Each structure stands twice: as C-alpha cells, then as structure tokens.
Amino acid sequence: MSEPARLELSAMGAVRPPAGAAVAAAQRREQQGFDAVWWADHLLHWFPDSIWTPDLVPQAAAGQTSPHVWFDPVPVIAAVAGATREMRLGIGVTDMVRRHPASLAQTALTLDHLTGGRFVLGVGSGEALNLTPFGMTNERPLSRLEEGIEVMRLLMEADGPVDHRGEHFRLEGASLGLGPVGDAPPPIWVAAHRPRGLGAVGRLADGWLPLATDPGDYGAMLDRVRAAAAAAGRDRDAVVPGLYARVVVAETREDALAAIDGSLLLRFIALTRSAEAFAAHGAEHPLGSGAFGLTTFLPTTLGREDALRLARAVPDAVVRDTVIHGTPDDVAATVLRFVDRGARHVQLTNMTPMADPGRAATSEALLADTVAALRTGAATPE
Secondary structure, eight states: OOOOOOOOEEEEEOOSOOHHHHHHHHHHHHHHTEEEEEOOOOOOSSSSSOOOSSSTHHHHHHTOOSSOOOOOOOHHHHHHHTTOOOOOOEEEEOTTTSSOOHHHHHHHHHHHHHTSSSSEEEEEEEOOTTTGGGGGOOSSSHHHHHHHHHHHHHHHHHHOEEEOOOOSOOEEEOOOOOOOOOSSSSOEEEOSHHHHHHHHHHHHOOOEEESSSOOOHHHHHHHHHHHHHHHSSTTTTEEEEEEEEEEEOSSSSSHHHHHHTTTTTHHHHHSSBBHHHHHHHTOOTTTOOBHHHHHHHOEEEEEEEHHHHHHHHOOOOHHHHEEESSSSHHHHHHHHHHHTTTTTTTEEEHHHHHHHHGGGHHHHHHHHHHHHHHHTTSEEEE
16 A cells, blocks of 8 residues: 655745845744745735724734735745755745736746746736736636636747737747756646636646635535546646645634634735635625625725724634634644645645734744644544
C-alpha cells in the first residue's frame, strides 16, 4: 500500500513595512517548516476608511493611519528568493485586469528564474475593491480569467511568435523568448468557488486555492473540479487541492471566541462571504440576496454610519464561521477534516493579530503548535 500524500502547509507573507521585517518573516516560516508562503496582491483592504479611527480600531490607535497598506508582491518575492532556499513562493492571488496576461507571464517566468523554480502563480477573477476605485472595469470576469490563463500558457509554452484572437485579448506575432528555468513553466493555481469557476480550475489549473470553512462544501466543490478535469481529458487528480484557511488560534476556545466576537474588522471580513454562507445561519446577506462579497464588496463607498450598520448586521455565528478557530488542537482537527475531504495544501492565514493585536505574539507560538499537530496527525484526519 502506498503511503498517504504529505500535507503541504503554507502561510501568508508579510505585506507591510518595514521591508526587512517582511523578508525576515518569510525566513522564519521556512525555519518553522512551512512548504510555501503566499503574498496577496491588493491595492485596498476590506475596511472602510470611515471606521479606521483610534476609538474603533486598535491598529489605528497604535499608529497605522490607513487600512490600505500593501506591498506589491512581485518585488517582495524577488527579495525573499535570495533569503530562502527551499520554500516555494507564490502570489495568492492576482487578476488579469490589473496585470495583462502577457506581462504576468513574463513576471512569472522572471520569478521562476529568481527563485530557482520555486515560484507559484495564483490567479482569480478579480475583486471590485482593487479595480473600481481605480477606474478599471471587469466585464465577464470568469470569461476573462479563462482566456487569460490560455493566453499565458500559449506565451510561456510557445517556441516562437503566436497569434490569438479572443473576446478579451489579442496577440499578433507575440512572443516571449524567456523560457522557464526548468522543464515546465511555473504552476498556475486558481481561486474559484462557483460552478463555472470550478470547471475552469479542472480544465486549466495546476492547483486550486479556495476559501472554505465547511469541509462538506469543500468536498462538493472538489468533486466538481475533478469531474471537470476528467471531462477535459485530464487525470482526475491533475489539480492539487488547496485550501485558504483563515485561522484564529488561542490558548482556549473561549479566548478564541472572545477575540472573534470583539473584532470589528472580522465583521468586515465576514461581509466578503457569499449569500449562501449567511443563509446557512438563517440570515440574509447585509449586501443583498445573491451577494458574493469577495468579488463585489466596495468598502471605500461606505460612510461611517452605513459601515457600522452593515457590521452590526452580520450575525455572530457568521463571523465565527468565517475563521477556523480554537486551540491549536482544535484548529488542527478542523483542518484535518478538510484533508479527509481531499485537501493536500493548506494555507494557514493567522487572523488572530487582526482580531486582537494584543494576541499577536502568543498566536505566532500557537500557530507553530498547530503546525506540529498537523504534521503529527496529517495521515489520520478526524
């Protein structure tokens, strides 16, 4: 009997100054045994400027004057490449509205060389908060994502000039002379949750990185991915099943719940969830029926009164369900339920410092305990 596949664990990279600390954080993750670090590609955050005041947000009281402080992940990965040795480094995720697929393909190949073949590119259909305030439109986002991946692969795999005429992109005698550092271009992972997006993952992606908090829902989505892969003539297991897991970890379950329930910022994170996630708790999404806040929520349009009204409208049960929470053993046990449903790569994104900055240092130690628990029990999920 073959041994079970090793569970890969990754973390979110530091995205704010100082730059040296961001590089050091990645080095620490490698020393802790993480297999990869992913950097988000944002221009804005999920928090309205109108609520970012010292009386409401501890981070503002501590001197962070804006919620929208983000490094560009590309130069950060280039810097981290020289300071790490084996850990994979990824963008998780960007879009092909801000970054044209030809330019993104060149960037991916460049980082492939700088990292010695350790770069992973994550893409998604795009989020309104990174586009609309900057005058960018995203018509037919899933169609654009699918075609953009096809264009990237065409450019990265072609031996010479290529042509392409699609709905969103056109190439005429286009060529990227830069090849990959190894035998194949960098892997492309896709963040998707709805049926059409899951179909695109199965047909086109090397890996899948969804947000999920319910193992049953995750398993149903993975079944769609595998069915789409098989229908496209690929192996059913051609796509690495990943999971983007938001985590609040504390010494006791009660401490974790106290951090969650007392966090205004986590209420805005909860607004990025789907209408179905609210309906599961008998509630309607405050942004309206059918809302999927991850792609449509625009926090910059909200004045203080409206923002707080929306935050108050999020049920406590939905906020708690937005993150995997509890002690290290609790979090590990929940993650292993996803492993039981097929997950093979889990990004543990520590949201505890966002929920309660006073728990930041403690949560880092507890996250290491979570990793140890997962390494011990990865082959025997509960």
